[in-house]
Amino acid sequence: MKNSKTIIFTAIAVLVITLSGILYFVSGNNNATNTAPIVTDTIPKVEPLMKYGLPIEDFIVTYDTLQKGETLAEVLYSFGFTAKQIYELTQCPDSIFDVRRMRPGQACILLRDKDSSAHYFIYEESPKAYITFDLKENYRAAKELKPVEWREAEVAGRVNSSLWLAMEESNASPQLAVIMSQIFGWSVDFFGIQKGDEFRLIYSREYVEETPLNNYRIMAASFTTNDSTIYAIPFTQDNEELFYNSNGNSLEGAFLKAPLDYYRISSKFSNSRFHPVLKRYRPHHGVDYAAPVGTPVYAIGSGKVIKKAYQGNGAGYYIKIRHNSTYTTTYMHLSRFAKGLKEGDFVKQKQVIGYVGSTGLSTGAHLDFRVHENGKPINPLTIKSQPKKPISKENKAAFDIVCDSLVKRLTAIPIGNNIETISEIDTTAVIE
Numbered sequence: 118m119k120n121s122k123t124i125i126f127t128a129i130a131v132l133v134i135t136l137s138g139i140l141y142f143v144s145g146n147n148n149a150t151n152t153a154p155i156v157t158d159t160i161p162k163v164e165p166l167m168k169y170g171l172p173i174e175d176f177i178v179t180y181d182t183l184q185k186g187e188t189l190a191e192v193l194y195s196f197g198f199t200a201k202q203i204y205e206l207t208q209c210p211d212s213i214f215d216v217r218r219m220r221p222g223q224a225c226i227l228l229r230d231k232d233s234s235a236h237y238f239i240y241e242e243s244p245k246a247y248i249t250f251d252l253k254e255n256y257r258a259a260k261e262l263k264p265v266e267w268r269e270a271e272v273a274g275r276v277n278s279s280l281w282l283a284m285e286e287s288n289a290s291p292q293l294a295v296i297m298s299q300i301f302g303w304s305v306d307f308f309g310i311q312k313g314d315e316f317r318l319i320y321s322r323e324y325v326e327e328t329p330l331n332n333y334r335i336m337a338a339s340f341t342t343n344d345s346t347i348y349a350i351p352f353t354q355d356n357e358e359l360f361y362n363s364n365g366n367s368l369e370g371a372f373l374k375a376p377l378d379y380y381r382i383s384s385k386f387s388n389s390r391f392h393p394v395l396k397r398y399r400p401h402h403g404v405d406y407a408a409p410v411g412t413p414v415y416a417i418g419s420g421k422v423i424k425k426a427y428q429g430n431g432a433g434y435y436i437k438i439r440h441n442s443t444y445t446t447t448y449m450h451l452s453r454f455a456k457g458l459k460e461g462d463f464v465k466q467k468q469v470i471g472y473v474g475s476t477g478l479s480t481g482a483h484l485d486f487r488v489h490e491n492g493k494p495i496n497p498l499t500i501k502s503q504p505k506k507p508i509s510k511e512n513k514a515a516f517d518i519v520c521d522s523l524v525k526r527l528t529a530i531p532i533g534n535n536i537e538t539i540s541e542i543d544t545t546a547v548i549e
Contacts (some may be wrong), residue, residue, distance in 0.1 A: 169226070169237075169239050169247060169249060169261070170249070170261060171228065171237065173228075175231070176228040176230065176231075176236065176237070177228070177229040177230075177231065177233065178226060178227075178228055178229075179196065179226070179227040179229070180224060180225075181196070181224070181226075181227075182222060182223070182224055182225070183219060183220070183221055183222065183223050183224075183225060184221055185221040186221075187221070189203075189207065189219060189225075192225050193238075196225075196227045196235070196238070197235070198235075202252075205255075205256045206238065206250055206252075206256050208256070209250075209256070209258040213248060213259070213260050214240065214248050214258055214260075218242075219240075223240065223241050223242070224240075224241040225238070225239070225240055226238070226239040226240075226241075227239075235252050236252055236253055237250065237251060237252060238250040238252060244263075244325050244328060244330055245262060245263055245265060245325050245330075246260060246261065246262055246263070247260075247261055247263065248260050249261060263325050263326060264326075265323055265324070265325055266323070266324040266325070267321040267322065267323055267334065268321060268322055268324055269319070269320070269321045269336070270289075270319075270321065270322060271317075271318065271319050271320075271526075271530045272287050272288075272289045272293070272317070272318050272320075272530070273287070273315070273317040273318070273530040273531060273533065274286060274287035274289070274315070274316055274532060274533065275314070275532055276310055276311070276312060276314040276315070276316070278312070279294075279310075280294040280297065280298070280310060280314075280316065281294045283316070287533055289318075290322075290331065290333075292333070293318060293320065293333065295378045296333060297316060297318070297338060297340065298375075298378055299378065299467075300335060300338060300349050300360050300368065301338075301340055301347060301349065301368065302373045302374050302375065303368055303369055303372070303373060303374060303504070304362075304368055304370075305340055305342065305347065305374070306374055306375075306498065307374075309382075309498075310342060311342060311343075314340065314341060314342040315340070315532065316338070316339065316340050316341070317338065317339045317527045317528075317530045318335065318338045319335075319336040319337040319523070319526060319527065319530075320334060320335050320336055320338075321334045321336065335349070335351070335360075336351065336523070337349065337350055337351070337523040337526065337527055338360075338527070339524075339527045339528075347362055347368075348362055348363045348520070348523075348524060348527070349361075349362070350362070350363065350516075350520045350523055350524075352508065352512070352516050352519060352520075354506075354508060354512055355506075359505065361507070361508060361516070361520075363520055364507075365507050365508035365513060365516055365517075365520075366504050366507045366508075367504045367505040367506060367507060368504070369504065369505045370504045370505065371418050371440075371466075371504075372417045372440075372466075373415065373417040373418070373466065373467065374498075375406065375417075375486075376406070376414055376415050376416070376417050376446075376448060376484065376486050377406055377408055377413065377415060377473065377484060378412075378413075381406070381407045381408075382404060382405065382406060382407070384401060384404070384405035402487055402494035403447075403449070403485045403486055403487035403488075403494075403497065404485075404486050404487075404496075404497045404498060405483045405484070405485050405486075406473075406483060406484045406486060407481070407482070408473045408482065408484060409473065409482060410452050410472070410473055410474055410475065411452060411472050411473065411474075412472060412473040412484075413469045413472060414448050414451065414469065414470055414471045414472060414473060414484055415466075415467050415468065415469060415470065416438055416446070416464045416465070416466060416467070416470050417446055418438075418440045418446070418466050419440065419463070419464065419465050420438040420439050420440035420441070420445075420446075420463070420464060421438065421439050421461065421462070421463050422436060422437070422438055422458065422459070422461065422462045422463075422464060422470070423437050423438065423439045423445070424436065424437035424447075424460065425437075425458065425459065425460050427476070428477055429477060430477070431449075431477050431478055432447075432449040432450065432477050432485070433449060433450045433451065433475075433476025433477025433478075433479060434449075434450070434451040434452070434453065434454065434471070434474065434476045434477075435447060435448060435449040435450070435451060436448045436451070436454065436458075436470050438470075443490055443491055444488065444489065444490055444500070445488075445489045446487065446489075446497075447486070447487040447488075448470065448471060448484060448485075448486060449477065449484070449485035449486070449487070450473075450474055450475055450477055450479045450483060450484060450485050451471040451472060451473065451476065451484075452471075452472050452473060452474025452475070452476065452482075453472050453474065454470070454471045455468075455469050455470050455471055455472075458470055458471075488500050
């Protein structure tokens, strides 16, 4: 019996020692695991290349461009569509896709699955908008917008011959010259600018997929002539954003300085001018603006169309507008009138009323523009224009803060500078 107990105790001791060794080994391994560096997968996740809202690399892509005189059916036939498929594709509502609005140069894209079956047809309606047809979902169509990016830039330059060329010399779009003439159109005569005049601009330009568009937002501007600087500071008052000078007066007046954008004066107001057709001297109570045929002509102020007619031995196609009890304006030698415009219509300031031409007694394309004050002809370049409502007392403090900041930025832009500085994403663009 004693021997049996001894054997049992010995067996228990051996078992305890064995278990202790096992526990020590396991504990040691756990400690080693806890102190060793954790190894993870450091390969970055590759995001799929997205275009048209789709993982474009998952498809076989075929591009085509609509040519002049080419129809959508011809493009689709080249993609392998049947007549039945083409008919089904073109049956979506005109509000989404209108075949009549297709224009040469616009892109058409076919996306095929890896098994080569057609999945999507995409039509680029504009640089900012496209239409996707899901060919596997009963030709379901949807109009989409591309992400839009606005890039902020600053530019400054000095005029040598014209503002247009000065913009080009500053590596900026000449379109900005037209925009400046619109902003300062009530206070600066851009047909009479001089060598040495200076401009400065803070603006943003719209981009789509790294492609610049001719869409701009002017954030501040200045124009210096005859040692006098006029600032254009945007500010919203009474739910209307206008440009104001540094004193808080609106740059917009009752009348524009000129009825068209930035072209050359070929003849000024005169009581004795040699007529190029009649070959004799006679009064010329207007200003001639030389411009290409088809250039839009604006009403310099709001008013009523009191005459829309044709005079073969004189004014050609012309329009007369009564603005108030004091002023009327006349626009002569037009190539055509604005669509739908008729006598008795009320037009707004800067509304297109016609297009430059050479009708009537004329030797070339130009606009003969005339102003009558109380029934008497006056020089259009000297017409008086009262500005719109200035900054109110309640808004003056807020305006001054904005104005001071922008004036400092404008003043600091060196001549010849044109640098993009800031980018921002704006996906709320309107389809054009």
